[in-house]
Amino acid sequence: MSKVVANADEAIRNIRDGAVLMLGGFGLCGIPENCISALVRKGVKDLTCISNNAGVDDFGIGLMLQKKQVRKMISSYVGENAEFERQLLSGELEVELIPQGTLATRCLAAGYGMPAIYTPAGAGTEVAEGKEIRSFSGKEYLLEYAFEADYAIVKAWKGDTEGNLIYHETARNFNPLMAMAGRVTIAEVEHLVPAGELDPDCIHTPGIYIHQIFQGASYEKRIEQRTVRKA
């Protein structure tokens, strides 16, 4: 059975209203642009999105927010998005803010088959409220549970027909963690190559974690903060 699908619309065709999605990326870097566009076209609603950020008004998850497709965001930082702010203040959108390392490690735990982890992040703060706290060597740690997500949607630089993935530079970020953590994982790649073309020593995500893979039709790769050296 081939993991390769033709395009983003085919890859996301089974995603239904109310699904819990993980979306890779940090800011606009390494986000699954093609799948986000396809989700907007499909118009699925009441989604819970686990993603470090929520895009900007007119790109990334911001496109899904514009269409009011997201019921809940689980993120570490959600600035730079006016529509997001409007929906949050009006109560249309629920937001759970969690520390970035906790977000990453809850993905990791899911991918490694561990139900929970202990982390010191948030000890002594409002993040600790209602959580089990345990002390190790005199320091407090919070029990944080592995995420459960129906779908993980990730973006890689190169992938092969077996689903093996290689990421590029800081576009790696949350992608390999979420790739391991979804019940079903969809990978979109800039370059899809036949099995055997990628060096097995250089694979970041082994294909076992990937259920569907396709080459994205195009990548805008928008830059959020363009900074250059002073001439």
Add this chain to the structure above:
Amino acid sequence: MALTKEQIAQRIARELKDGFYVNLGIGIPTLVANYIPRGIKVVLQSENGLLGIGPFPEQGQEDPDLINAGKQTITTVPGSAFFDSAMSFGMIRAGKVDLTVLGAMEVSEKGDIANWKIPGKMVKGMGGAMDLVASAKNIIVAMMHTNPKGESKVLSHCTLPLTGVRCVKKVVTDLAVLDVTEAGFRLLERAPGVTVEEIKSKTEGKLIVEGDVAEVAF
């Protein structure tokens, strides 16, 4: 004269030691990279998955796949390495990062820090700040001594929601360099021309002054 933001960064850069792995937060902390003392090699960590941050790119060389934690386009230095976000916070949690420099809204005399949330205002999130302050071995805060209303940010207790507890080791403000000790803030240095009395009047937390306090010299 109070220190400028650049001078705060320049003073903090003196805390760097050869071989340090350093995480610099957004704002004044980022400027510390411009003042790394000659002869000292430090490696800058970016929590989105990079060791070895280089300068901003030349015009036209911006790479959308290569950004820092502030989402700014950057470059890498020779010997850099990329990794995922879990490993990034793993190395932070495991205490491998020698020094963390970050901004703050408030710091308490116990070393508590508040820098992520103002009740009643849109909350954007803590990002990686809570993970960093919970685990970093050495945390230096770079901030203004008072807020725009003139109220002290150097307090006995933080009034804003906390980011972390008992974690800040040193505070460098526009007016003073302070150590956080068991007994309170110890005044190490003062900005040129700023009197101990002025610092006392603008420090709400307990301030310990011992002997003559030298001016920050550049």
